[in-house]
Structure formats: structure tokens, C-alpha cells
Amino acid sequence: MCNNLNLFNLAGKKALVTGGAVGIGKACATALAMAGADVAVTDIDEQTGEKTAAGIRELGVDSIFVKCDVTSKDQVQAMVATVVEKFGRLDIGINNAGIAILGGDEDLDQAAWDKVIAINLTGAWLCAQAEAQQMIKQGPAGGKIINTASMSATIANCNASYDASKAGIVHMTKTLAAEWGRFNINVNCFSPSYLLTPMHASTPLEARECIRNLTPLGHMERPEDLYGTIIFLASAASNYVTGHDLLVDGGHTLNAWLVPLGREVPPRVSPEEEVVQMKKDLDAMGVEYDENGINEDLHPEIANAFKGMLGL
Numbered sequence: 001m002c003n004n005l006n007l008f009n010l011a012g013k014k015a016l017v018t019g020g021a022v023g024i025g026k027a028c029a030t031a032l033a034m035a036g037a038d039v040a041v042t043d044i045d046e047q048t049g050e051k052t053a054a055g056i057r058e059l060g061v062d063s064i065f066v067k068c069d070v071t072s073k074d075q076v077q078a079m080v081a082t083v084v085e086k087f088g089r090l091d092i093g094i095n096n097a098g099i100a101i102l103g104g105d106e107d108l109d110q111a112a113w114d115k116v117i118a119i120n121l122t123g124a125w126l127c128a129q130a131e132a133q134q135m136i137k138q139g140p141a142g143g144k145i146i147n148t149a150s151m152s153a154t155i156a157n158c159n160a161s162y163d164a165s166k167a168g169i170v171h172m173t174k175t176l177a178a179e180w181g182r183f184n185i186n187v188n189c190f191s192p193s194y195l196l197t198p199m200h201a202s203t204p205l206e207a208r209e210c211i212r213n214l215t216p217l218g219h220m221e222r223p224e225d226l227y228g229t230i231i232f233l234a235s236a237a238s239n240y241v242t243g244h245d246l247l248v249d250g251g252h253t254l255n256a257w258l259v260p261l262g263r264e265v266p267p268r269v270s271p272e273e274e275v276v277q278m279k280k281d282l283d284a285m286g287v288e289y290d291e292n293g294i295n296e297d298l299h300p301e302i303a304n305a306f307k308g309m310l311g312l
């Protein structure tokens with residue numbers, strides 16, 4: 001008899017996650033481990049990444065940390081080689097490392113634009129290429145490549161550098177899916193909305209409330225809200241899905257004209273519950289924060305941009 005849950009079982013699979021030390025990358029690593037995969041956590045933040053890999057091992061799978069800056073082709077190639085040396089093969093690659101900047105494009109330095117594109121888009125391409133080379137070498141079993149995009153691929157949100165990098169991820173995903181289908185490699189991406197990770201530790205309370213009011217499901221996104229998406233895209237459950245951008249946004253992008261919501265039912269998740277995982281990440285990074293999980297100094301440009309937008 002067919003046990004449909006086997007579709008989601010990743011036992012024996014070998015995976016890597018870039019930008020895996022905290023936030024969305026750590027959520028990806030956690031989800032893969034919960035489904036049984038061994039996971040390499042890779043990041044530029046060695047200290048936090050080692051702690052994350054240790055936490056993943058506590059879930060009963062193997063995990064290593066590999067330091068890698070995704071903007072360097074040499075480091076990316078070496079990182080994949082290290083993962084294969086340790087795990088013997090590579091079945092799943094999640095290309096997630098990224099940064100965000102806010103602020104008007106009329107004043108943006110070219111260096112800031114270049115940095116965002118280099119990490120978010122070129123970095124993901126370098127990683128996808130190195131992963132595909134390994135998967136092709138392994139033969140017909142193929143593999144799963146998953147890129148972190150964003151709702152900013154389809155709505156105007158941060159600024160042109162970030163939004164263009166994420167729109168680039170979505171279309172790069174489609175092209176790579178078309179190119180690598182013949183190797184049995186699925187290439188997909190997923191698009192979160194405003195997700196409470198260290199990236200958003202400086203987002204003011206007023207902005208969080210505003211985001212909640214613009215989100216039909218009523219709460220800000222948490223790392224754990226991605227677990228099911230990641231397991232689906234990494235597992236046999238998505239074997240005939242490729243080139244897809246899976247929006248995971250609580251309905252946020254549907255909501256342009258439904259403001260305010262006038263919601264009568266309380267949201268399923270309270271503001272206190274929203275920040276639980278983010279506070280754990282900030283603890284691991286050694287970053288202080290207030291009772292709401294806010295540290296305005298971690299990303300002052302994000303704090304200032306939101307304050308400007310909301311007239312605070």
C-alpha cells in the first residue's frame with residue numbers, strides 16, 4: 001500500500017542551505033532536518049553558523065557548517081566540494097543568502113546596488129550552477145534546487161536594487177528549470193512577505209502593526225511558517241513542479257485595496273509569538289534587543305526608511 005507521507009520523507013537526502021546561520025536559511029535547514037535530510041549550513045557568519053549546525057544535529061540528522069561567501073565563485077565551488085566530501089553527494093541546494101536595503105533610488109550609490117545584485121542574484125546563480133554541476137555528475141537521480149525570492153519580485157517594495165534582484169531570481173529560476181529539466185533537476189523558488197528574522201530586527205513596532213493590518217491572515221510571517229513550503233519543494237511531493245515561484249505571504253500581496261481590513265476575528269498568532277524565533281537568532285548572534293525584539297542599530301537604514309515612510 002502506498003503511504004502518501006513518504007512523498008515528504010527526506011531521510012538519506014543530502015542538502016545545503018546558503019545564508020543558513022539565522023532567519024529564513026535556518027528555517028530551511030530546520031525543515032529539511034525535520035523531514036530527515038542531512039544538512040550543510042553555509043554562511044559568512046561562522047560563529048552563528050556553527051551554533052545553527054549544532055542545533056540541527058540535535059534534531060537527529062548530520063549537519064556541518066561550511067563558511068562561504070556566495071559572491072565568490074571559488075568559495076562556492078569549494079563549499080559544494082566540501083559538502084560532497086562530507087556527505088558523499090548532494091540532492092538539495094537552497095540558495096537563500098541575501099541582504100536588503102531600503103531607501104530612495106534617486107540617491108542610491110552604485111556600490112549599494114552592485115552589492116545587492118552580487119549577493120542576491122549573482123550569488124544564487126553561482127550556487128545553482130555549482131549544485132547543478134554536482135547533481136549532473138551524480139547521474140539520473142537529479143536533484144532539487146530552491147531559490148529564495150520575495151514578494152518584492154512582484155510588488156514595488158524595498159527599492160529597485162532589491163526588487164530587481166528578486167525579480168531576477170524568479171526569472172532565473174524559470175530559465176534554469178527549463179535548461180536542467182533534462183537532468184531531472186527541479187528548480188523552483190519561494191516568495192515570503194515580511195518575515196521576522198534578524199533582517200527585520202530594526203523594523204519599528206508601528207511598521208509591524210501596519211504590516212499586520214495589510215495581511216489577511218493577520219500576523220507577520222515567522223520562520224516556521226515556511227517549513228511546509230520547504231519540505232514540499234525539496235521532496236518527491238513536488239517532482240512534477242519546476243520553474244515555479246511559490247508565494248508564501250499570508251495574502252499580503254493580495255491586499256492593495258482592502259485597507260484597513262476591519263478584521264473581526266483575532267489573528268492566529270500574537271505579536272509576542274511572532275518574534276520567538278527571531279529573538280533566538282539574535283541571541284545566537286549576540287545581539288541585544290528590547291522586549292519586542294527590536295534593535296534599531298542592527299539595520300539602521302531599514303529603521304530610518306520605515307520611520308520616514310510612516311512619518312515617525
Ligand SMILES: NC(=O)c1ccc[n+]([C@@H]2O[C@H](COP(=O)([O-])OP(=O)(O)OC[C@H]3O[C@@H](n4cnc5c(N)ncnc54)[C@H](O)[C@@H]3O)[C@@H](O)[C@H]2O)c1
Nearest residue numbers: 019021023024044069070096097098150194195197198199
Ligand atoms: N526577512 C524578510 O522579510 C524576507 C522576505 C522575503 C525574502 N527574504 C529573503 O530571504 C533571504 C534570507 O533573509 P533573512 O530575512 O533570513 O535575512 P537575515 O539577514 O536575517 O539572514 C541572512 C543570512 O545571510 C548571510 N549572508 C549575508 N551575506 C552573505 C554572503 N555574501 N554569503 C553568504 N551568506 C551571507 C548572513 O550572514 C545571514 O546569516 C534573503 O535572500 C532575503 O532577501 C527575506
